[in-house]
Amino acid sequence: MEKEFIKETQHSVTLNVTAGKIDSFRETERTTGTVRVYENGCIGVAGALGEPDEEKLTEQAKEALSFGIPYPCLLEGALEIEERDDEEILPIPELIPTMQDFLDRLGALCPKFAFSHKITLAHNRKEYRNSRGRHLVSEGRSFEIALIAQNRGSGNLFDTFLVWSGKHFDADAVLAYFKEQYDAYFMPADLEPGRYPVVAGAVELLGTSLRHFVGDLYAAGASLLSGKLNEKVFSDKLTVCDDMNPKTTYGACFFDAEGCVSEDYRPTLIENGVLKALVTTKKTAELYGLPNSGNADAPYDGVPGIGFHELYVKPTAKTLKDLVPGKAILIFIAEGGDMTPEGHFVTPVQMAYLLEDGEIKGRLPELSIGADFFDMLGKDYIGTVCDVPYKNAALTAVMMDVTKD
Amino acid sequence: MIQFRDGFYTDVRIEDRSRTVISYKAGTLEEMRNRLEKQAFVRVYDGKLWYYASVTDVGHLQKTLDGLYAAATANPDVADDPIVKRFERNRDKLSNFADCSVRDIPLKEKQALLLSYLPILSEDSCVTLPEGKYLDRNSRFRFLSSLGADVEFDYQTCGLAFNFSMAEGEKKFSGHWQKGGTRFDALKDIGETLRAAVKEQAYFLRNSVPVEPGSYPVVLSPEAAGVFAHESFGHKSESDFMLSDESMRNEWQLGKTVGSPILSIAERGDLLGSGYVPYDDEGTRARKNYLIKNGVLAGRLHNAMSAAALDEGLTGNARAIDCNFEPIVRMTTTYIEGGDLTFDELIAPIEKGYFIKTINHGSGMSTFTIAPSVAYEIENGKLGKPVQISVITGSVFETLGLIDGLTKDVELLSFVTGGCGKMEQMGLPVGFGGPYVRVSTMNVQ
Known part of the structure; x- marks a missing residue:
């Protein structure tokens, strides 16, 4: 035993x-x-x-x-x-x-x-x-x-x-x-509807798509990513991990509920655009023949299931200006969005700022942003910057359709 | 016996909670557990600051309480504090579930009930990942205060929740259905309803088409209307949001017209279901509160702190998700009252619009958002083909004013998964519902 x-x-x-x-x-x-x-x-x-x-x-x-x-x-x-x-x-x-x-x-x-x-x-x-x-x-x-x-x-x-x-x-x-x-x-700004670089915390852009990374859904063929393990499906600039590293996710525990420890304490899902793993426990990895990502979580009296901590996207730029020169939209609050079964993502944006050359120029009115899941992480993915002055977190930039209600 | 000290207001909330979780995924048992927890939360107030602590060993309750007294400063006038003066001193014992407690039903019986429904999920070949859960909770609450309040009551919910991921070629859909209630017996004989839900969602997978974004008339089901009422207006009625900015009180004056004259939204904790709170976590008895009556702002929700600050009465809405948190202003069961139409009469005048039948989630600030799951086109007054909608959105106040039709019948819903989230306290069980609601224009994407 x-x-x-x-x-x-x-x-x-x-x-x-x-x-x-x-x-x-x-x-x-x-x-x-x-x-x-x-x-x-x-x-x-x-x-x-x-x-x-x-x-x-x-x-x-x-x-x-x-x-x-x-x-x-x-x-x-x-x-x-x-x-x-x-x-x-x-x-x-x-x-x-x-x-x-x-x-x-x-x-x-x-x-x-x-x-x-x-x-x-x-x-x-x-x-x-x-x-x-x-x-x-x-x-x-x-x-x-x-x-x-x-x-x-x-x-x-x-x-x-x-x-x-x-x-x-x-x-x-x-x-x-x-x-x-x-x-x-208190500095008002505006912009015409169109396509713009949208900058936000990774979870605001990718949060609703995380379920497509779940091992069970993947194995059942019900994920948009089903059948694509080890394939290059996203931008080669994109590396996405779950962040269990206490240096970047304060207070995080570096091991999962089954004692699995990932390299850099960050289970990797996408590496240079290649889907490297799905979110699994030891059991689901074994059951479906998938690599174990080390994402087990469990209530204190329960069987391990999957859990997720914080998204870590590997930085591609040193400064916000390098990442999005010119006009861009910095998202502060975007709640209530979702994705259709076919992968079209739309979310209202309750609070956003207009950026020009990496500096805030003013607060924008309420907007909606939308994009296709594969495009967001593929051809429309711009990059990620950490250590930015706003939001106290890394920021990810994606080209998206912006509309005003 | 708890020893309260003079010079302080003190209350103690004790919850003895039983929780069962049984789950199957793809025909395999994933989880089977019954958790029993007894915890307490204590509050001491000295007229200046509140001191809170949670207690995981109720045997140490007095010691914890004495620690809070040591941190606070005795105040001989605390009884005259406007917050303390508002507290009710109810003494009551309520028991609705002693004869039907889910604690008395063996795990094996609960498991057998869940197992009896699982084959239905796999009747259609498009279901690739069938999942089923049985969930129940029975809690015995006791509330005591230094003012003499002593209230005991029980709470119970039980239910079955099914998720069924569907895939056929490139088409994907996450199906779900659940039945929640307060009595185990009510979960029997629901197979045909579950079967119909799976069939409908399989049809949706195969036949739904992307919506053409735009502004359209929209009809909300009781589920969608309930979420709309909860998210769009219920949260705005939680008056702890009014304490920091005094100008909010002018913006939210009672008597102001805030919606269509046919719209009334009520809130009450005395209805059995997931939002049943006969006494709130400050010992206040539940009552029916109108948030909007005939389109006019009629009331708001309070705990004692917000009621004192706004010089209004208690409403029975001080709630915490468990004994790790202090009570804050929360909803119980929130619903839109019914109108005078049938469903057919409601959709008859719509040339082109959408019917939102089920939803994935909703949220609301100045703009509300609902993410539909199953939705249908309405064409020339009849339901048409299923449509995929990412979100429906709108300005809360504009939309409240655009409600132009309600059915007679009101459906109140209880859920055993999810719950309401507010800041650090997520997953609070609430009830909600309403009639079918027609809105003349909403933004559909």
Whole structure:
């Protein structure tokens, strides 16, 4: 009988902000334990909330083998890695005064905005070990300021978001970053409908297409990508991974729920335009004869299924100006879009800026953007840049049809 | 026995939750589990700041509470705080599911029920990946406050959810259907309804054509209308969004005309289903609240903090997804009230338009968006061929004013997957629905 043991502790302190003032302090700590056992091609799982009793969970997991849930695959072999990134970001007792001071300064810098929402300091630890000698420990901290901004008098629930996350909080730098977006918000801009380079976080452009990368759907022939594994179907500039690397996805755990560790902690789906893998668990990879991408996720008492973290698109340009010289559209909020069964993607854009030579020139009215899935990632893919001044994340550029409602 | 301290407002919410998940994919058992969790969430208020903590071991509840008291500052006048003065002091015990609790039904019986339906998914050769899930939840809630509130009630949902990916040549479609409710027995004998849903979606796969984008009259099914009401107006009625910007209060004055005179949107937590909340997470009793009545802004949703800030009454809408979070203003069951037409009368005047039967998802800010799944053309007052639509969109307020027809019958829906997301709290069970709703013009893409 093979066995896996997982223990996870998530500790967080969250401040709620209303009208620029902190009005609550929430502290939560949640520890869970999981034992999974494997015998005769089946899996048995037991989990508990609270400090785990491994022996008791092991007995319960053995009993769960009687459900007969097939899980025919081998556990990962011996490997020991410990990734600890647990340097304190802000001491908890200083959190309220430090952040209220920050909010007061932000309010003075951005008087036309009303601010609300959350500031969260998190500390997570996850340990995985199995009967084949694998022992992995991931421990990390993250800090996020996520503010909803309402333009006073607009009547809207929210007009934009100001979000920053990082490991080193420098109030002056974050304030300057937010102020730049505030100033841009109040500069009106316009453009004629047509085809433009559209720049956005990768998930805003590709999020609705992710299901086509799911191994089960692929094997069933129901994915737009079915039959295209190891084929060059996209732009040769395009490399797309799931980002489990804590250096770029703060607080991320570098291994998946089955203890799989990818190169650079980033399971690769597309490499230089070639479809290299689908999103799988060990089981679905085995079942369909696919490479295992290492994308297992699991509830603390459940059988592993697939999970996805953050999209990482390999940078192709050094600066935003290099990526999109001339006119381009920078998407800030694009919610509610979807793709037809044939792969035509359309989304309304609630907040966007006009870029010229990589600099924000003003805020655009509401737009719609649309493109074909294969074109977006193929002939119309422009490239990706990281370390950009806006959005605190990498940005991907695609040529798209832009319409105004 | 919990010891509350003077000088603070305190409440404690305890949930004892049972959750069952059984799932099959392509005929193989994927998951079978029953999770039992008992957790608590405690809140202490000193008139200046709220202090929250979640408790995974209810035996440590007092210790956690004492820690919050130590962090807060005792305030002898806290009882006069406008938020505290609003809290209700209900004492009640409600039990709707003691005689039919899903906790008492063996896993094997639930599994057998799910298994009995799976062959239907594979009757059509175009289904390449049949998936079925049985899901249930039974919760026993207790709410206690330092003001003397002591409320207990139970909550239950159960249901079956099916996904069936379809492919035929180059044509692909993600089919889905589900049945949610509150009683296990209601999940029996639904085979013919499931069969009809699979057949309809297979027909859609084979015969649907891309829509010609443009502006058209649109008829929304109760499912689409319910999502529209929830997304387009329900979220705007959650008044915690009004606390930061005082000018919002002028924009959202009660009595303002915001929609067509035939439009009324109601919200209530006392209807059994996935949005059943007889007492909210601040101990407030459920009631019927009109958001829009006859086209006029009639009310909004509150927790105690927002009600105090706007000097309005409680509505029973303080909810948290579980005991890891504090309650915020959320919907329960939101629906459009019915009109006076039959479905045939509703579509009769439409020369060319679209009927949105099922949807994938919806969202709404100043512009709302619905991503349809199965949709049909309406031509000369009759339903026509199936059409593929990416999204329908429109300005919320313009669209509310363009509603020009409602059927008599209202359908309220419960779901066992998905749920409502708001900021960090995703997947809150809510109910929604309405009649069939005709909108004179919507942007179809």
